[in-house]
Amino acid sequence: MHTVTTGPMHPWNLSADSKGSIHDDDTANDLGFRAGTVAGDIHLEQFGGILVEAFGPAWFEKGSLSLYFLTPTAHREPVEAFLDLPSAPPLTAVQVAARMATPGGVPVAEGTASVGTVNEASALSSRDRRAVDPASLRMLRGAHPGRALDAQVRRPWRENQLRRIANGSMTAPLHCSPTARTSGPLPSRSTAGSTPPPKA
Numbered sequence: 001m002h003t004v005t006t007g008p009m010h011p012w013n014l015s016a017d018s019k020g021s022i023h024d025d026d027t028a029n030d031l032g033f034r035a036g037t038v039a040g041d042i043h044l045e046q047f048g049g050i051l052v053e054a055f056g057p058a059w060f061e062k063g064s065l066s067l068y069f070l071t072p073t074a075h076r077e078p079v080e081a082f083l084d085l086p087s088a089p090p091l092t093a094v095q096v097a098a099r100m101a102t103p104g105g106v107p108v109a110e111g112t113a114s115v116g117t118v119n120e121a122s123a124l125s126s127r128d129r130r131a132v133d134p135a136s137l138r139m140l141r142g143a144h145p146g147r148a149l150d151a152q153v154r155r156p157w158r159e160n161q162l163r164r165i166a167n168g169s170m171t172a173p174l175h176c177s178p179t180a181r182t183s184g185p186l187p188s189r190s191t192a193g194s195t196p197p198p199k200a
Contacts, residue, residue: 002085004050008103011038011046011171013075014164022072022139031138035074043069043100043109046081046171054083055115056090065098066122067111079108095120 015023016036022028025036044065051059073079084097093116100108111123120126134141164170 002088004054004083004085004089006046006050006081006172008078008080009046009171010076010078011042011073012169013038014042014169015039016075028072033072037072037074038077040067040069042171043067043073043079043081046079046100047083047098047113048174049172050081050083051113052174054085054089054091054096054113056092058092059115062117063113063115064122065111065113066124067098067100067109068123068127069109070107071102073102073108078103083113092116093118095122098123 013023013036015021016025018024020027022031022033023036023039028034028036044067047065051063051065055063079100079102081100082098084099085091086094086096095112095114095118097110098113099110102108112120114120114122131145134144137143161170165173
């Protein structure tokens, strides 16, 4: 087993001012959370460097990252991203375990990452999606079967990305970023052998 990790990082809650959302402290408290939560897409950006380390640049064209979030985190709370690889990178045509945890081992997210053509279903595709009792829903209580969902294509705004890199609010800028602050190897720590980082 070969584990690639980012080391602990401190993601920002960039949506704290989105009143009425789970990222806003008051709304999050009403829903039973400690504080406004860091958005999933902010956690996802932490994986960029280790995905490229594990799979090479091909991950940008033929890769996937599929995560199920388990434990919400608040602004700047430390989390660490991991990829559990069957052998030393770079790898091709493979799916591996991907996860995120606090330094204390509390699971934040679990799932899969892949590159190339693989036969296994991704972590989210393989989850049980059978119906639940609508009365038990909290955040999705307005959802119902058959409701149409809009397709969304998201592209980063260049100006926003550059501003986030400059002010330090981007969790893990890639070295291909125009103003990345460091050079050399990707910012990750690879570990191999019998002492992998904590799992849930």
